[in-house]
Amino acid sequence: MLLAGVLADCEPSLFENHVVLDSTGVSLLGPGWFRIQLSGPWQERNVVVHVDYGDGFWEADRISLERMTVSATGVLSGILLLPVAPTRIRIGWQSKGIPQPVVIGLHRASLARISFFLLVRELRPRPMHALSCMIVILHRRGRRGLGDWLYGRYAGTGFEAAESNLELAESQSRYPTAVPRSDAVPGQPLFSVLVPSYNPDVPFLRACLQSVLSQTCPDWELCIVDDCSTDMRVNETIRAFALKDARIKFVARESNGHISVATNTALSLATGIYIVPLDHDDELHPMALAELATAVALRPELDLVFTDEDKIDVKGCRRSPFLKTGYNPELIRAQNCVSHVAAYKRAIVQRLGGFREGYEGSQDWDLALRVADHSGANRIGHIPKIMYHWRTTSTSTAVSAEAKPYALDSAIRAVEDALGRKGSRDAYVTPLLRLPGSLRVVFPIAEGGVRVSLIVLTGSRLSAAFRQQCLDAASASRISLEFLEAAIIGETIRGQGQAKNIAASRAQAEVLVFLDATVEGISSGWLEEIVSQAAREDVGVVGGKLYGRDGRIRNGGYVVDREGAIHAPHQGMSGQHLGHANRARLAQNVSGVPSCCMAVRRSVFEMLGGFDETLAEPYCSVDFCLRANAAGLSTVWTPYAEFVDHCEDDLGGLPVPGGVPRWDGEVDRLVERDTARRRRWQEASRPMSSGELRFT
Numbered sequence: 001m002l003l004a005g006v007l008a009d010c011e012p013s014l015f016e017n018h019v020v021l022d023s024t025g026v027s028l029l030g031p032g033w034f035r036i037q038l039s040g041p042w043q044e045r046n047v048v049v050h051v052d053y054g055d056g057f058w059e060a061d062r063i064s065l066e067r068m069t070v071s072a073t074g075v076l077s078g079i080l081l082l083p084v085a086p087t088r089i090r091i092g093w094q095s096k097g098i099p100q101p102v103v104i105g106l107h108r109a110s111l112a113r114i115s116f117f118l119l120v121r122e123l124r125p126r127p128m129h130a131l132s133c134m135i136v137i138l139h140r141r142g143r144r145g146l147g148d149w150l151y152g153r154y155a156g157t158g159f160e161a162a163e164s165n166l167e168l169a170e171s172q173s174r175y176p177t178a179v180p181r182s183d184a185v186p187g188q189p190l191f192s193v194l195v196p197s198y199n200p201d202v203p204f205l206r207a208c209l210q211s212v213l214s215q216t217c218p219d220w221e222l223c224i225v226d227d228c229s230t231d232m233r234v235n236e237t238i239r240a241f242a243l244k245d246a247r248i249k250f251v252a253r254e255s256n257g258h259i260s261v262a263t264n265t266a267l268s269l270a271t272g273i274y275i276v277p278l279d280h281d282d283e284l285h286p287m288a289l290a291e292l293a294t295a296v297a298l299r300p301e302l303d304l305v306f307t308d309e310d311k312i313d314v315k316g317c318r319r320s321p322f323l324k325t326g327y328n329p330e331l332i333r334a335q336n337c338v339s340h341v342a343a344y345k346r347a348i349v350q351r352l353g354g355f356r357e358g359y360e361g362s363q364d365w366d367l368a369l370r371v372a373d374h375s376g377a378n379r380i381g382h383i384p385k386i387m388y389h390w391r392t393t394s395t396s397t398a399v400s401a402e403a404k405p406y407a408l409d410s411a412i413r414a415v416e417d418a419l420g421r422k423g424s425r426d427a428y429v430t431p432l433l434r435l436p437g438s439l440r441v442v443f444p445i446a447e448g449g450v451r452v453s454l455i456v457l458t459g460s461r462l463s464a465a466f467r468q469q470c471l472d473a474a475s476a477s478r479i480s481l482e483f484l485e486a487a488i489i490g491e492t493i494r495g496q497g498q499a500k501n502i503a504a505s506r507a508q509a510e511v512l513v514f515l516d517a518t519v520e521g522i523s524s525g526w527l528e529e530i531v532s533q534a535a536r537e538d539v540g541v542v543g544g545k546l547y548g549r550d551g552r553i554r555n556g557g558y559v560v561d562r563e564g565a566i567h568a569p570h571q572g573m574s575g576q577h578l579g580h581a582n583r584a585r586l587a588q589n590v591s592g593v594p595s596c597c598m599a600v601r602r603s604v605f606e607m608l609g610g611f612d613e614t615l616a617e618p619y620c621s622v623d624f625c626l627r628a629n630a631a632g633l634s635t636v637w638t639p640y641a642e643f644v645d646h647c648e649d650d651l652g653g654l655p656v657p658g659g660v661p662r663w664d665g666e667v668d669r670l671v672e673r674d675t676a677r678r679r680r681w682q683e684a685s686r687p688m689s690s691g692e693l694r695f696t
Contacts, residue, residue: 021089030085033114037105038076038091049080052088053433056524059547059575059642060585061434079114080106084433142313189296191220191289191343192270196262197280198227202237204281204314204391209241209248211389212278217289222248223269227262228255260355260363267346267354274305274343277364281391283312284341288387292343295381303375304368306342307387318389322581327380329372330636331588333415333429333441335581338368340388348374359414361407366414373421408437415439424536435582440640443532449478452531453507455500457486457596458517466517473521477528482509497611497620500595504605511535512605516596516645519546523642530641534599540608540633541600541625543593544641551575554645557590557637558622566592566622590637591629592622597643604633 038047050057063080138146193212197205212222222245224238235252242248249269253262267275274296278284288307295305310321324337331337344367352370359366372380412429419427424443432438454470467483474481486496486503504512511534513527521527526544533542546555556570556579570577570584577584595611598621608627611620625635 031082033109034080034082035107035109036078036080047076048092050090051082051086053084054087057090059522060639062576079117188219188293189274190272191274191276192272192346193220193222193276193278194263194266195224195278195280196227196259196266197224197229197234199229199231199234200280202233205234205237207283208281211283213245214286215289216287217293220247220289221272223266224250225262225266226252227257228253258360260357260360264354270346272346275346275349276341276343283389285387288341291383291385291387295383299381301379302381303345303348303379304342304371305381305383306338307383307385309340309388309390310386311392312389313392321386324382326382327377328589329377331586334586335438336365340390344371359410362410362414365411369414369418373418411439435585438582438586443536445478445528445532449480450511450531450535451480451509452511452513453482453484453509454513454515455484455486455503456515456517457496457499473527479527479531496617497613501610504610507602510602512600512602514595514598518647519596519643519645522644526641529638530599533636533638534601538634539636540604540628541593541598541635543637544597544643545639546597547575547644549646553577555594556584558592558618560591560622566618585639587636587638589634592625592635593637594618595621604628
């Protein structure tokens with residue numbers, strides 16, 4: 001298919017020239033692999049592609065084609081993967097000449113041809129190194145994993161070697177060494193392990209049951225319910241295990257009820273203080289129950305405790321560690337960040353009605369949301385150790401969310417129900433097509449609209465172009481905008497807080513949006529996103545995703561560790577970086593966000609007394625957010641409001657490998673003279689850090 005494109009005005013972009021193909025021809029493409037050909041006045045190969053799947057163009061989804069091949073006639077060629085049918089495609093480039101129309105050719109390509117293209121491209125620069133990497137990935141992840149890695153490398157979304165090494169090193173530190181089995185401890189809680197089974201592979205079922213018998217903690221009972229399996233070997237295997245240990249309880253259902261019903265039957269057999277759901281082909285680490293027992297002994301008020309996890313393949317090889325943060329109320333609406341292994345107080349689960357029918361595939365996600373709403377975040381604990389091994393089979397969502405398509409529908413309804421319980425009845429949930437199994441929650445602005453004071457930090461008068469760009473963003477939503485300038489007096493960087501406080505004192509609108517004059521919103525709806533988030537009653541401060549001029553992530557929020565040191569997740573990574581477990585692409589709670597692109601209700605700003613004028617950035621912004629957290633209001637970082645900072649200076653601190661800048665010395669000076677601040681910073685950091693931190 002040959003498509004002609006013309007230069008067009010559209011959403012702001014990091015690239016000075018772009019051509020947009022609308023739905024006239026693009027929608028006919030459908031999903032699949034395509035060879036893309038570009039011809040035009042190219043001065044360089046710095047070309048990128050953005051695809052709109054119906055929710056606008058996003059910088060985070062940019063596909064870099066800077067290593068495209070060029071023919072003798074000057075035609076650039078590359079490949080493009082479209083997971084679903086697009087509505088628009090935007091081609092962007094930097095050109096030193098006069099912009100002219102370009103011609104776009106998009107031709108469907110076979111998977112074999114694409115694979116060969118990727119393979120040759122990857123082997124060309126460093127053949128031996130690339131070959132060794134591919135052999136390891138093929139062994140650990142299979143052919144599909146190798147294909148994903150090759151395309152990720154091509155499109156700029158794959159993990160760099162340093163990141164992979166960091167992930168491996170951190171995951172190994174979370175595997176504790178098993179200790180000899182101990183005797184029962186008086187007063188130690190009994191754990192009821194619930195296993196619903198239906199036609200599992202018998203070898204995996206045996207491994208699952210054996211992992212329970214191998215626990216170093218003896219205070220458990222195993223409640224197994226077979227949901228009318230058609231494979232007779234399943235019942236035979238379970239009965240054989242039940243004869244080995246009196247702690248195993250077994251019931252065979254006479255009809256198939258699906259996983260929620262079967263798990264509730266197992267729940268009816270349970271007598272333990274805590275229940276621990278376990279899938280019929282997964283495995284527990286030998287110390288899983290011992291770690292849970294230690295956690296609840298230290299904090300008996302906990303109603304829910306969860307650990308980290310990884311995946312285990314059919315050969316028994318472990319991979320893909322899922323290293324979690326402490327309980328994150330915003331993140332759990334985007335992904336099941338509790339998952340396995342999780343221990344729930346049985347009395348609370350029974351009080352809430354157990355596992356709900358109709359939510360199969362995401363019944364554990366739904367349960368975690370309901371228990372969290374019932375108990376609150378302070379009664380949820382996280383153990384930063386990998387205690388669960390999730391089996392990857394062709395029918396498991398551990399491989400792909402597409403394996404159980406009904407699970408996505410269940411997840412959406414579970415999150416919508418949670419929003420309804422919080423009173424957010426106008427909010428709605430949409431799946432992220434490019435991140436299977438992940439969700440986005442949209443909080444629309446109320447029908448009456450909202451008044452916003454845009455406070456711009458500047459040393460000179462605002463340009464007409466800047467004003468118009470902000471007015472355009474406001475006109476696309478129910479936002480009335482007023483401009484206020486925050487002029488810095490003197491050369492001291494500590495004057496920023498004072499300038500913003502003075503400007504905020506003149507504001508009359510409901511929501512304050514702080515923006516540096518060098519910062520530009522580049523995603524459609526950026527203003528509506530941060531304002532609608534800030535308008536929520538349980539939210540204190542909101543920040544967006546900030547890029548540098550080079551397209552790399554400049555700020556993805558701040559996280560404060562237990563020692564009070566500030567960390568900047570994802571800083572310095574490519575704009576297409578997914579982050580560990582996709583966290584660079586999902587809305588979540590953080591310790592703080594920078595004031596160069598921040599939104600806060602005026603009532604909250606006044607209640608907190610504004611910014612601390614004695615602090616420089618980023619401490620001024622982080623301290624402001626932590627004061628909001630201490631007042632019971634959360635800080636939200638949203639990747640759906642994208643900004644670019646045209647200033648060449650970095651945002652506080654010196655970038656280091658892994659994107660983890662630290663400002664320990666300044667924090668030490670701050671807390672030495674202010675005991676209250678030390679306590680506030682350390683207390684507010686606990687929900688975010690919860691032990692070891694994960695930054696990428």
